[in-house]
Structures are given as structure tokens and as C-alpha cells.
Amino acid sequence: MQEYAPEYIQQERDVIELPRPLEIVFKAELLPERIIKQITGVSFHENPHFCYDHLAYLTITHKNFEGERQHGHMIVAASIAEEVLDIFREIYEYGFPIAAIRLIDYYDASDDHSMKANNSAAFNFRYIAGTNRLSRHALGMAIDINPIQNPFVRDDVVLPAAGREYLDRSYVRPGMIVPGDVVYTAFISRGWIWGGNWRVPIDYHHFERW
Numbered sequence: 001m002q003e004y005a006p007e008y009i010q011q012e013r014d015v016i017e018l019p020r021p022l023e024i025v026f027k028a029e030l031l032p033e034r035i036i037k038q039i040t041g042v043s044f045h046e047n048p049h050f051c052y053d054h055l056a057y058l059t060i061t062h063k064n065f066e067g068e069r070q071h072g073h074m075i076v077a078a079s080i081a082e083e084v085l086d087i088f089r090e091i092y093e094y095g096f097p098i099a100a101i102r103l104i105d106y107y108d109a110s111d112d113h114s115m116k117a118n119n120s121a122a123f124n125f126r127y128i129a130g131t132n133r134l135s136r137h138a139l140g141m142a143i144d145i146n147p148i149q150n151p152f153v154r155d156d157v158v159l160p161a162a163g164r165e166y167l168d169r170s171y172v173r174p175g176m177i178v179p180g181d182v183v184y185t186a187f188i189s190r191g192w193i194w195g196g197n198w199r200v201p202i203d204y205h206h207f208e209r210w
Contacts, residue, residue, distance in 0.1 A: 022069040026089050027059040028081035035103075039075070043109040043124045055123060055140050056081035060088045062098040065174060072101020075123035077140035080209055084122075084143070087186045094182040097175050099146055115147035115160040120205075142208040145183060149175035150196070150204035169204075177204060 031039075031052050044052070056078040064070050076084050091098070099118040107113035114121055123140040127133060136142035151163025158164045169178060177183045177196065187207045188194060195203025 022061070022071065024061045024069070024092075025059045025071060026061060026085045026092075028056045028078075028085055030078075031055055031057050031075070035075075039103065039105050042105045043075075043103065045125050047125065049134070049139065054078055058085060060085070060101055061092055062088065062101055063092065063095055065097045065099060067095075067097070070101075072098070072120070073103055074101055074121065074143070075103060075140060076143070077123075077209075080141065083190055087190065090186045091183055096182050097146075099148070099175065112159070115144075115152075115205075116162070118146060118148040118160075118162075120145045120147075136208040136210075141210070142206060143187075144205045145177060145207070146175040147205045149173065150177050152195075152201060152203045152205070154201035166204075 035057055036044075036052055054077060055075050058074045058076060058081060060072045060074060062070055062072055074084070098120050101120045102114075104111070104114050104119070104121040104124045107117065107119065109124055109126070111124070111126075120143070122143045123137060124135070125138045126135050127138070128135050137144075147160055148162045149166050151166060152159040153163075153167070158167065166173070166176060169176070172178055177194075179196075184194060184196075192207045192209050195201075195206030195208070
């Protein structure tokens with residue numbers, strides 16, 4: 001039986017647009033002025049090593065833990081921008097979930113706050129804890145992914161604390177990075193180093209480029 005509807009109701013139905021899926025975007029650009037303002041004095045500090053032009057602002061499409069398509073943003077060294085986009089494109093196409101990809105400036109450039117929020121981030125001008133050596137993050141040459149599912153471990157210290165649930169790496173759950181998986185392969189095949197292969201500390205969420 002054909003559904004009956006008054007003409008004005010049918011006309012209204014005709015103009016209703018169904019929700020459109022979020023556009024898939026993998027884009028690199030110079031730091032926009034609004035981003036320069038946002039990061040100055042937070043994740044970016046004047047230094048003798050590089051200036052804003054050495055960095056690139058990325059828009060990255062990823063899937064969250066609910067399988068929803070999301071847009072994230074990340075700052076990396078301009079020299080590796082296209083490579084990073086290729087990596088995250090592979091991760092997206094496989095369907096690997098990433099909780100969030102936001103500039104660390106949203107967390108006052110605090111690694112602890114960013115990790116607690118399970119945020120995946122890259123550039124942050126800082127020194128390696130307890131040293132006077134620049135972190136690879138300071139040069140935009142390191143990326144952290146899903147810190148809760150892939151925590152930092154040194155002796156009895158686990159960061160973030162919620163990552164303690166994921167210390168058993170043989171019990172693989174969504175968002176975890178393990179040798180041979182899509183995230184591991186996408187980075188390692190391009191010459192990146194994985195902190196999960198280190199002996200002390202072990203940094204499961206960390207990849208860096210030299």
C-alpha cells in the first residue's frame with residue numbers, strides 16, 4: 001500500500017537533507033596565523049633551532065573508538081609532513097581507532113594532561129625529563145598515539161595511570177599498538193623508531209624519526 005501524505009508534508013520531506021558523513025581529509029599546510037597565536041608561549045618557544053616555517057599543520061581524518069569518523073590536528077616538522085599523512089592514511093583505512101588527535105596546547109602543553117585525556121599529539125617544545133636534551137617532540141619529529149592503551153613504563157611508574165590496565169601486551173585490545181600491526185608497520189617501514197622496543201623506559205605510545 002502506498003503511503004499517503006498531504007502534499008505539504010511530502011514537499012517538506014523532499015527538502016530534508018540526510019546527515020552527510022564527515023569528509024575524509026589528509027592535509028598539510030604552513031602554520032595558520034591563528035595557530036601561531038595559539039601555540040606561541042605554550043608549545044612553541046623562541047629557540048635557536050628552528051622557527052615557525054619549519055613546522056607544518058596537519059588535518060588528519062581518523063576513527064574514534066566508536067567507529068565514528070573524526071578530524072584531528074597535529075603539528076610536525078615540515079620535512080616529514082607528507083610522510084606522516086601517508087602513515088595516518090594507512091591507519092585510517094585499516095580502521096585502527098584513535099581516541100583524539102589535538103594540539104597539546106589544548107592541555108597547556110602538559111604531557112601528563114594530554115596523556116590522561118588519551119590524546120595523540122606530536123610537536124611540543126620541551127626537554128627530555130631530567131635532562132637538558134631536547135625531546136624529538138621539540139623538533140616535531142615524534143608522535144604519541146593512544147597513551148592510555150599504550151602507556152609509558154619505567155619500573156613501577158606507569159603513565160598515564162589508567163594505562164596500567166594495558167600492561168599485559170599479550171591481551172590485545174582496540175587501540176593498542178603491538179609489533180606487526182598496522183600502526184607499527186606504517187611507522188617502522190618508513191624508518192621510525194618505536195618506544196615499545198626500548199628496554200628502559202618502555203614507551204608504547206611513542207614513535208620518533210631521526
